[in-house]
Amino acid sequence: MLTKTLLLLLLSVIPVRVSTTDGKSVQGTFQGIGSGELQxxxxxxxxTYGFDALSSLTPVTPPDATGPTMRVILAAGSEVAAQELSLTDETLSIQPRRQSRLEVPVKQVRAIRFRGATAAVNPAWLAKLEDERRGDTIAIRREGDMLDFIEGVITSISADTVGLELDGDEIQAPIAKLEGVIFGGTKVSSNPGDIQVVDSYGSRWSAAEMLPSQADAPLHLKLAGGITHTLPLEHVESIRWTGGLSLLATVxxxxxxxxxxVQSKLDRDMLNAWFAPKPADxxxxxxxxxxxxxxxIDEGFKTFAAGVRRDKSVRKAxxxxxxxxxxxxxxxxxxINNNQPLGFELPVVEGRRLKIEVDPGSQGDLGNTIRILRPRLLR
Structure with a gap:
């Protein structure tokens, strides 16, 4: 019994490196989470450090693990690497690898991608993900890395198939032939959790709170959207208290x-008020x-993601x-030739400045109103 207790004690002592908002770095052993503080x-x-004084925590020895390729994207900002999942009665049951199962209302699920991201398929998939839709959508992977999209109502998901109601009939689409599914009508949160936890299996947890926990107990996360999840510290790759997402429309x-x-003699401030880039919705x-x-680009951001399309107010351009x-x-x-959106995810590691440029060329700029969909920096 003494040997087992000693082993558990040793396993609970995890060396970590902590960075504070004033630029200091401290190395020690994780002792637990209090009410709004790290020990x-x-x-x-x-x-003891209050969360408002913390920037990040990383283990001195990063965990080494391989995660599943399937990803569940939640409307409130989390992205879960799922080993298994099922959908019944408006609830999506998600099983991460070596972690507790989550039960998520389907109205809080934005999309599920069954396959790993690839450069050939990303533009079509990411564009569809950013586009507005009322109904659910399944994305079928065709030869030549082409995607076909079919809209209907997703009724079920099992280990092998997705049930889709289409014009009153229900079909069972084999997951092996799908890129993923996108749920219609899901409202994407513009305020994901201020705390981002990345685990060794590829999940990114956007947490609104970290609830108290002991050194030898899993972290207890209250995710944005009100869902709770427990995560063993030995699975943690990083914790950031400065947020994992920056929406450029709010910056x-x-x-x-x-x-x-066509040059004008109108007041420059007036022209900028009319035509300079501005937030929308x-x-x-x-x-x-x-x-x-x-x-x-603030330190720690790794990816710039967005969609691009011509604004729907433009009929011809x-x-x-x-x-x-x-x-x-x-x-x-x-x-940009039509109203179909394009999507992208671009690395910005070690970058300091990000610039977006719209250029109508020599054909004039009448009607060239471009909407950048949810441009955001991700840690």
């Missing part, structure tokens, strides 16, 4: 500009004609090119 052992003493740009195709950006908007730059290096460029 670590340093040189035989327990030090003041470092630089914003607009140039008219709390999450999107609208950019007119020849314009640019630039943002600072000439071709427009949208470009994305990281530190003045162009990392994405596409021509």
């Amino acid at each position: 670590i052992g340093v040189d035989g003493e327990t030090q 003041k740009p470092a630089v914003s500009s607009h140039t008219e195709y 709390g999450q999107d950006l609208v950019m007119y004609g020849r314009s640019t908007v630039e943002y600072r 000439t071709e427009t090119t949208v470009r994305v730059y990281v530190d003045e290096k162009m990392v994405w460029e596409e021509s």
Whole structure:
């Protein structure tokens, strides 16, 4: 009994590295979570840090694990690497690897991707994910990495099939032939949890709170959306208290500009008020004609994700090119010819500045109103 107790004690002592908001770094052993505070052992003493003073926590020895490829994307910001799942009676049951099962109301689920992300399929999948829809959608993977989308009502999900009601008939679509499913009518949260926990299996947990827990007990997360989950500390790759997502529509740009195709003598402040890039619907950006908007990339952000399409207020327009730059290096460029959205996820690791440019070329900028869908930086 003594040997078993000693072993459990040793396993509970996990060396961690803590960074604070004032730039300090402290190394010690994890001692537990209090009410809004972290406790670590340093040189035989327990030090306490309020969450508002913390930036991040990482284990000194990162966990080494391989996660499942299937991902469940929750409306409130979490992305769960799922080993198994099932949908019955409006509840999605998710089994992460070596963690407790989650029971999530389907109205809080944005999408499920059954396959791993690939460069060939990402643009079509991410664009559909960002696009507005009322009904549910299944994405079928065809030869040549093409996706076909069918709308209906998703009624069930089992280990092998997705049930879809289509024009009054129900079909069973084999998961082996699907890229994923997207749920219609799910409202995406613009305020994901301030705490992001990344585990070694690939899940990203957006937590509104971390509830009290002891050193030898799992972390107790209250996710954005009111769902709770327990996560063993030995599975944790990182914890960030500064948030895992930055919606650019809520951030003041470092630089914003607009140039008219036809020069005008109107007051510049008035023109900028009309045509400079501006937020729309709390999450999107609208950019007119020849314009640019630039943002600072804070430390720790790794990915820039967004969708791009012509604004639905435009009925007819000439071709427009949208470009994305990281530190003045162009990392994405596409021509927008119609109202179909395009999506992307771009690495920004070690980048300091992000710029989005809309260029109508030499054809004039009449009707070239571009909507950038949920542009966001992700840690």
